[in-house]
Amino acid sequence: xxxxxxxxxSEASLNPAVLPTETELRTKKIMQxxxxxxxxxxxxxxxxxxSATHSTATILNPRDTYCRGDQLDILLEMRDxxxxxxxxxxxxxxxxxxxxxxxxxxxxxxxxxxxxxYLVRFTLFWEGQVSLSLLLIHPSExxxxxxxxxxxxxxxxxxxxxxxxxxxxxxxxxxxxxxTSAELCQYLDARDQEGFYxxxxxxxxxxxxxxxxxxxxxxxxxxxQEWSLFH
Numbered sequence: 001x002x003x004x005x006x007x008x009x010s011e012a013s014l015n016p017a018v019l020p021t022e023t024e025l026r027t028k029k030i031m032q033x034x035x036x037x038x039x040x041x042x043x044x045x046x047x048x049x050x051s052a053t054h055s056t057a058t059i060l061n062p063r064d065t066y067c068r069g070d071q072l073d074i075l076l077e078m079r080d081x082x083x084x085x086x087x088x089x090x091x092x093x094x095x096x097x098x099x100x101x102x103x104x105x106x107x108x109x110x111x112x113x114x115x116x117x118y119l120v121r122f123t124l125f126w127e128g129q130v131s132l133s134l135l136l137i138h139p140s141e142x143x144x145x146x147x148x149x150x151x152x153x154x155x156x157x158x159x160x161x162x163x164x165x166x167x168x169x170x171x172x173x174x175x176x177x178x179x180t181s182a183e184l185c186q187y188l189d190a191r192d193q194e195g196f197y198x199x200x201x202x203x204x205x206x207x208x209x210x211x212x213x214x215x216x217x218x219x220x221x222x223x224x225q226e227w228s229l230f231h
Contacts, residue, residue: 023193034147041090041144046228047081050091050139054079057120057134066124072097074108076118076134086116090140095120096133102126108134142229149221156219161198162211174198174212185209 020028043049060073076093078086095108104126111119120134138146159174178184178197185206187196200206220227 021193031151038090038144038147040148041088041141043141043225046225048084049080049141049229050078050086050136051081052136054081054083055136068124068127070124072122072124072132074120074122074132074134076120078116078118086140088116088140089114089118090143091118091136092138092140092143093118093120094133094135094137095122096135097122097124097130098133099126099128099130102128108132139229142226145222145226145229152221156217158215158217159198160213160215161209162213163198163201163204163208164210165201165204165208169210170201170204172199172201 055076055078058075058077060075066072078089078091080086089112091112093110095110096105097108098105106123106125108120108122111121113119122132124130155175161172161174163170163172173180174197176196178199180199182199185198185200187198187206187209188194189196198206198209
């Protein structure tokens with residue numbers, strides 16, 4: 001496992017009284033900001049989620065001709081599958097401008113007004129005809145569900161470490177957030193101070209870890225209703 005070469009290893013004891021490091025505090029602050037950007041958006045039925053078909057895109061202050069370097073602004077008004085105007089933002093949108101004949105393309109800047117409307121701004125970098133693409137990748141309800149599921153647990157992936165023990169090899173369970181009272185080996189990223197842990201096999205040093213294997217558990221943090229947004 002090549003990433004282990006960037007880690008320093010040591011024996012670790014999880015002590016709840018240890019104060020958080022500066023990196024941990026900075027990471028927590030970043031995650032809190034992300035939580036504010038992706039707030040919970042529960043829904044009762046898929047019909048109340050954002051619909052690309054029922055939403056509208058309007059060019060603001062259209063002109064017959066534009067010059068290279070001008071701005072082209074588009075107002076998006078998002079609606080649900082029943083045609084009702086959305087009252088909050090958070091939709092995952094992708095805005096592109098392209099000219100296949102010129103092999104040219106550029107991204108648009110999306111501003112979320114958090115009331116169901118978005119401003120998409122394109123800068124016209126080249127001369128000639130351009131095509132625009134505004135895609136709803138995930139509705140805000142889907143983005144919220146993915147963010148909640150992503151933060152709900154780290155036991156989706158099973159990590160199995162292989163330690164060299166003389167001429168034989170020993171397997172041990174590893175992970176990002178160990179839930180065990182066993183003696184642990186900590187592999188600490190030198191730059192980010194992020195820890196990865198393995199249960200230390202008896203009479204085997206932590207630096208004897210030589211290989212890592214993974215497999216997925218059959219577990220999901222999305223409800224059936226939330227899964228329907230991704231099909």
